[in-house]
Amino acid sequence: MRTISENRCFGGTQGVYAHDSQATGCEMTFGLFLPEEAAQGPVPVLWFLSGLTCTHENAMVKAGAQAHAALHGIALVFPDTSPRGEGVADDEAFDMGQGAGFYLDATKEPWAPHFRMERYVTEELPKLLFGEVPLAEEQQAITGHSMGGHGALTLAMRHPGRFRSVSAFAPICNPLESDWGQRQFEGYLGSVEAGRVHDATLLMAERGLDAPLMIDTGTADQFGDKLGTAAFAGAVAERRAEATLRLQKGYDHSYFFVSTFMGDHVDFHAEALWA
Numbered sequence: 506m507r508t509i510s511e512n513r514c515f516g517g518t519q520g521v522y523a524h525d526s527q528a529t530g531c532e533m534t535f536g537l538f539l540p541e542e543a544a545q546g547p548v549p550v551l552w553f554l555s556g557l558t559c560t561h562e563n564a565m566v567k568a569g570a571q572a573h574a575a576l577h578g579i580a581l582v583f584p585d586t587s588p589r590g591e592g593v594a595d596d597e598a599f600d601m602g603q604g605a606g607f608y609l610d611a612t613k614e615p616w617a618p619h620f621r622m623e624r625y626v627t628e629e630l631p632k633l634l635f636g637e638v639p640l641a642e643e644q645q646a647i648t649g650h651s652m653g654g655h656g657a658l659t660l661a662m663r664h665p666g667r668f669r670s671v672s673a674f675a676p677i678c679n680p681l682e683s684d685w686g687q688r689q690f691e692g693y694l695g696s697v698e699a700g701r702v703h704d705a706t707l708l709m710a711e712r713g714l715d716a717p718l719m720i721d722t723g724t725a726d727q728f729g730d731k732l733g734t735a736a737f738a739g740a741v742a743e744r745r746a747e748a749t750l751r752l753q754k755g756y757d758h759s760y761f762f763v764s765t766f767m768g769d770h771v772d773f774h775a776e777a778l779w780a
């Protein structure tokens with residue numbers, strides 16, 4: 506793990522680090538905020554998965570999460586959204602290829618050699634961090650924005666018992682029925698059908714989620730027709746699952762929306778992480 510930068514931030518440290526990843530076969534960069542309590546021993550951790558076009562940096566500098574995490578003594582991890590580099594496959598569209606890993610392990614060429622973001626986020630990066638950084642493995646929570654909200658919801662349901670709480674900002678909830686999903690499942694996995702096991706609405710209907718859940722989506726979200734919010738809400742209601750689903754009047758898809766409700770989300774996770 507190589508240090509790219511470290512800045513003092515709300516009494517703790519906001520770092521950026523890089524490492525060689527076996528999962529993705531390239532160098533990966535991530536952001537890590539450690540609150541000052543980490544100097545005394547392991548602290549709980551909230552994973553933040555970002556959306557289309559993002560690197561590790563967007564949420565780190567625009568979501569305003571550090572102030573809230575510092576108040577609760579919680580660490581934040583900001584992984585990148587895909588493998589990157591000259592030797593890594595890409596697509597001209599912003600919603601496919603680099604910057605658009607969709608938190609799954611691709612099985613089809615040309616994506617399969619590098620696009621293994623589920624393995625990276627759920628196996629390799631946790632192993633690295635829990636081995637080298639004072640983070641409490643038993644106190645993990647996950648959140649994310651848009652494609653990262655899809656990641657938070659699906660990874661939590663695909664890895665039951667790992668996260669004590671789950672939240673999302675404007676998540677892609679039903680990619681099987683969306684432009685943000687169909688083309689990607691076809692490309693990365695070979696068919697839209699193969700994406701069934703990565704669709705939050707279907708996972709909620711078939712498996713459910715074993716943790717408290719909170720979702721915020723804006724009523725003025727410019728990508729609202731791609732998110733599948735209603736389908737997911739239906740699956741939650743059908744299952745009678747524990748969830749807080751909020752539609753925030755007038756908010757769009759941007760980080761102005763994310764940062765507005767970040768405090769609520771970190772408070773929500775802190776309650777579960779410190780229970």
Ligand SMILES: N[C@@H](CCC(=O)N[C@@H](CS)C(=O)NCC(=O)O)C(=O)O
Pocket residue numbers: 555556557558559563567599650651652758759760
């Ligand atoms: N570039 C795309 C939009 C992509 C987009 O809105 N990405 C969101 C996540 S889905 C984001 O977080 N963008 C980076 C940022 O706002 O910093 C477009 O113009 O249609």
